[in-house]
Amino acid sequence: xxxxxxxxxxxxxxxxxxxxxxxxxxxxxxxxxxxxxxxxxxxxxxxxxxxxxxxxxxxxxxxxxxxxxxxxxxxxxxxxxxxxxxxxxxxxxxxxxxxxxxxxxxxxxxxxxxxxxxxxxxxxxxxxxxxxxxxxxxxxxxxxxxxxxxxxxxxxxxxxxxxxxxxxxxxxxxxxxxxxxxxxxxxxxxxxxxxxxxxxxxxxxxxxxxxxxxx
Numbered sequence: 001x002x003x004x005x006x007x008x009x010x011x012x013x014x015x016x017x018x019x020x021x022x023x024x025x026x027x028x029x030x031x032x033x034x035x036x037x038x039x040x041x042x043x044x045x046x047x048x049x050x051x052x053x054x055x056x057x058x059x060x061x062x063x064x065x066x067x068x069x070x071x072x073x074x075x076x077x078x079x080x081x082x083x084x085x086x087x088x089x090x091x092x093x094x095x096x097x098x099x100x101x102x103x104x105x106x107x108x109x110x111x112x113x114x115x116x117x118x119x120x121x122x123x124x125x126x127x128x129x130x131x132x133x134x135x136x137x138x139x140x141x142x143x144x145x146x147x148x149x150x151x152x153x154x155x156x157x158x159x160x161x162x163x164x165x166x167x168x169x170x171x172x173x174x175x176x177x178x179x180x181x182x183x184x185x186x187x188x189x190x191x192x193x194x195x196x197x198x199x200x201x202x203x204x205x206x207x208x209x210x211x212x213x214x215x
Contacts, residue, residue: 034168035166035168036166036168036169037165037166037168037169038129038130038164038165038166038169039165040129040165042160045129045163045164045165046062046129046160046163046212046214048129048130048165049127049128049129049132049163049212050062050212051132052129052130052131052132052186053132053187053208053210055132055187056132056186056187056188056208057187057188057200057208058132058187058188058208058209058210059207059208059209059210060209060210060212061075061209061210061211061212062212062214063211063212063213063214064213064214065213065214065215068095068096068157068211068213069095069096069097069098069099069100070099071211072096072097072099072100072121072155072157072211073097073099073100073101075155075209075211076100076101076103076118076119076121076155077101079118079119079153079207079209084116084117084118085102085103085104085117085118086100086101086103086104086117086118086119086120086121086155087103087104087105087106087109087113087114087117087119087120087121087147087151088103088104088105088106088120088121088122089106089120089121089122089123089141089142089143089147090105090106090107090140090141090143091139091140091141091142092121092122092123092141093123093141096157097121103121104117106120106143106144106147109147111146111150114146114147114150114151115150115151117151118151118152118153119151119152119153119154119155119205119207120143120147120148120151120153120154120155120205121155121156121157122136122141122142122143122147122148122154122155122156122157123141123142123156123157123158124136124142124156124157124158124162125137125139125142125162125173125174125177126162126163126164126170126173126174127158127162127163127164127212128163128164128165128166128167128169128170129163129164129165129166130165130166130167131167131186132186132187133167133170133184133185133186134156134158134184134185134186134210135170135174135182135183135184135185136148136156136182136183136184136185137174137177137180137181137182138180138181138182138183145181145183148183148185148204148205149183149204149205150204151204151205152204152205152206152207153204153205153206153207153208153209154185154204154205154207154208154209155209155210155211156185156208156209156210156211157210157211157213158210158211158212158213159212159213159215160212160213160214160215161215163212185205185208187208188200188205188206188207188208189202189204189205189206190202
């Protein structure tokens with residue numbers, strides 16, 4: 001008997017055993033009584049978002065729209081001690097790189113280049129204030145999934161209008177991305193063992209820079 005035939009026989013036996021059994025348990029829907037919508041004002045929401053990011057040891061910069069290019073350029077120059085190139089996600093706004101040193105387009109960066117680069121620059125889709133989380137759906141300007149996981153440094157730009165208060169609000173905005181891979185970033189990479197000993201830098205990003213654009 002082949003593996004496929006054995007599987008079919010097992011499933012047939014199970015189906016026969018439960019056929020006509022009216023006592024099978026039917027789970028009841030649980031009421032969604034958790035908080036779905038936030039109550040904070042925009043300034044309060046942004047303050048909470050920045051506070052959470054700092055608690056995760058992210059380096060946070062809050063800037064006006066006209067200062068984004070100079071802020072990004074400053075980070076790229078200060079962090080790039082070995083003069084290695086930064087990889088920029090395809091579709092990232094060109095005007096935000098107007099003052100930056102030479103960068104490498106993501107389309108030219110393979111795994112080896114991502115492993116050796118100074119860091120990666122991306123945008124994001126949503127920021128969650130209560131958890132200090134950045135959500136990347138990997139569309140234009142947000143890079144492929146591996147781009148956000150391999151490099152040691154990650155500079156992410158988030159607009160104030162993209163920041164929501166709660167997790168349900170974030171997934172409501174991402175409703176059309178239900179079948180897409182999402183990456184949720186809450187500070188530099190870390191993990192904890194069974195004794196709850198927190199270990200940082202198990203993979204990229206080991207350093208997270210967040211530029212919040214006040215619109």
